[in-house]
Amino acid sequence: MSNIYNFCIIAHIDHGKSTLADRMLELTGTVEARQMKEQLLDSMELEREKGITIKLQPVRMKWQDDVLNLIDTPGHVDFQYEVSRSLQAVEGAILLVDASQGVQAQTLANLYLAVEQGLEIIPVLNKIDLPAADVPKVTEEILKILGGSADDILKISAKTGEGVEAVLDAVAQRIAPAQQPEGKPLRALIFDSFYDDYKGVVAYVRVFEGSIKARDEIAFLGTNVSDRAVEVGTFAPSWQPSKQLQAGEIGYIATGLKEVRNARVGDTITLASSKAKVEALSGFSIPQPKVYAGIFPRQGDDLAQLREAMDQLILNDASLQVTEERNEALGQGFRCGFLGMLHLEIIQERLQREFNLDLVVTAPSVAYKVWNMRGEENEVTTPAQFPDPTHIDRVEERYANITLLTPSKYLGAVFELMKEHEGDLLKQDHLDADRVQLEYRMPLRELVVDLYDQLKSATSGYGSLSYELGQWQRADVVKLTVLVNHHPVEALSIIVTRHKAEALGKRIVHKLKDVIPRQQFAVPIQAAVGGTVVARETMSALRKDVTAGLYGGDVTRKRKVLEKQKKGKQKLAKGGKVEIPTDAYLAVFKK
Structure with missing residues (x-):
């Protein structure tokens, strides 16, 4: 077999990931010129309209004598879990930075994830054709973070195609080829899964050992479920059935299962015959919701349609949590858990567009831990669940650790904003004369609702933030x-x-x-x-x-x-x- 190189593109939102993927598809001849369109890998209508990637999307390309498997990932902070999923399946990452905006908060967050996984990083400077591009300054920023020499940084324009061939060459030269061990039983990691009306649950997998063919009896080690593989294949970028998937390859397995929860992301697929002999690959947990809101039909007659719509969304979005709820003002509806406000907005828009529903969405809230006088702990996500103050011993809430990048001239406005939102400044670093990196600690409830939008307003769009969940701490709520x-x-x-x-x-x-x-x-x-x-x-x-x-x-x-x-x-x-x-x-x- 020829060498297989598995890689992904990581970057801040709107730094040109999908455009670079488009140029790669053109140069490698994966997609014919007449079928080519902008944001080809962004298949959802909402992705194309907003100009952002929401779901990760794999594609297989041929470059010279090698096979390149690319996973295009989202850049928004709400969908960081999608990035962590794709990093598990690859050996290298292209770190894409906009030459006019420089290193942003989400660039750093995703870079740290990739370095933790031990991936080979290829730094690439994009949009060098823009009048506002400052190549020397952004080059210095990248070198300060990654080290190395300026010659290691590739300079391209994904829009015009300038320098993109050098990126494809660098993938084959710098990233280690996928290992293809022989004679071992099948072990494949699921990095995404969704439901298809004709094929049942389709699992996107990276095969680490062994091989799999259609009609093989397969077993899922995490959920302890067995079934028969209906079809296997690769992405071109549409599904391309093949005889088998071998070690090192990225592809899909149509499992024939009826429920996505049985093909959990991070689970290991093996052959039913070798189930007892195989150890599960180290997976990753399903992301926990950070924001909760109620979704109710404006007309009570639409409840059945909303229930059906929710069932369909859950099939393809493992991070969305849904439970039925009754509200005295709004009637019967659903209590939903989301990854953040953008995730909530996207689910709301999809329900309105794809299912033509008129909805009422309640005020978003976060989870609290409440201990009663008997020392019993309860998780509270709605005000209705909050007990009488006389029965409460203590309440805890989740804090978040925030990394924030802003131009120096907006520092005063950012300090004021963070003070309003109960942020504690932990650290302040000047990346260069014009840009400052701030590290804050603040309650999650202050972060999730509209801090991101307020930061963009306070910094004229130049500020950016990323966060990770911190400790639970006592709250006076x-x-x-x-x-x-x-x-x-x-x-x-x-x-x-x-x-x-x-x-x-x-x-x-x-x-x-x-x-x-x-x-x-x-x-x-x-x-x-x-x-x-x-x-x-x-x-x-x-x-x-x-x-x-x-x-x-x-x-x-x-x-x-x-x-x-x-x-x-x-x-x-x-x-x-x-x-x-x-x-x-x-x-x-x-x-």
Whole structure:
């Protein structure tokens, strides 16, 4: 067999990964010129529209006498788990850096992952044709991180194709060829899996030892499930069936399974006959959700369609967690766990586009650990689960360690922003005269909601951040309950830090006063922590002129009618229930 080189491209979002992959496909003749289009490997409509990669995508190319297997990975911080999956399956990585923007936070995060895996790194400087490109400065940045000499850094323009041939040559020269041991039983690592209507569950695999053919009896060591391989093949970039997959190759196995959870990412596939003799490859765990939100159909009739849509999304997205939930304001729906706000936004858009659903999405929250007075621990992801303060011994929340890169001139705005979000500065390094690297520690709840967007605004788009989860630490958080006409509205309750409860309570009750329709009686709107009211507004009653028909006569007649109206309003207020419209519920959580 010819040498096989397995590699991936890692970079910050929008540094040109998919464009470089396009040029490689053209140069290697993998895709005919008439079939070529921009972002060829980004097959989802949403990926093409937003100009970002969401799902990793493998492709097999031939260059001279060698086989090159490329995995194109996402660059956004929310999809870092996709990058870690692809790094398990390769021997080398192209580190792609935009010559006009320089090294960014996500570049560093992905580089550290690759170095931990012991991969060969090929540094490549992209977009050298742009007027804003500063090649000498960015070259210095890369050398400061990686070491080596400036000659090791390849300079290209993925858009025009300049220098891309040298990158393909470097892959074959610098990266170690995949080992192809003979005579060993099959061991293949699953790095992605999804459901196909015709082939069942399809597992994307890297074969480390042995070989597999269609119709072989296979076993999954992690989930302890067995089945027969329906088809095996490689990516060109569409599926290309082949007789067998051998050690060193990256390809797919159509497993015939009906559920994706049986072909778990990180699991090892072997032949059923050698199951007892084979040790599992070191896999990686399914990523844990960081943000939770409720998704409900605006019309109750759409619940069955939403349930079906959720089932389909779960089939292809192992990181999405879904459980059914009932909410008194919004009815039946789903409680979902996401990797971050972009992940939530993408799931929401896919539900609206692909399934034509009109949705209500509740305010996002994070997970808390709550210990009661008996010392029992519970995980809380919704305000409804948060116990009464008198039953709580202590609460812990997750912290995140953040690496942040920004131009020096925006430092003041960044410090101010991080202070607002309870960030503790741990370290400050000047990469050069113009750029600063900051390391912060902050609560995950402050990070996940809209810090990324606020950072981009504060730094005119030049700031970037990456993060990893840190320790659980004690938190001083409380449940802020909203009461309308003295009745608690569970759907509007949120978990907040104690020192922000009053300010947030005032904002919520003020907003509710504007959006809830006025009633025949005065309606008090309150925000309370435990039994203490921290904010209050009173919505005045609709006034009906009951004395309009009284002309002349004694003044006591008017007083009698007005007194009767007053008593009627008091009676209404005692038992009157105020219906809160869905739009009011949404308006509260929009900043």
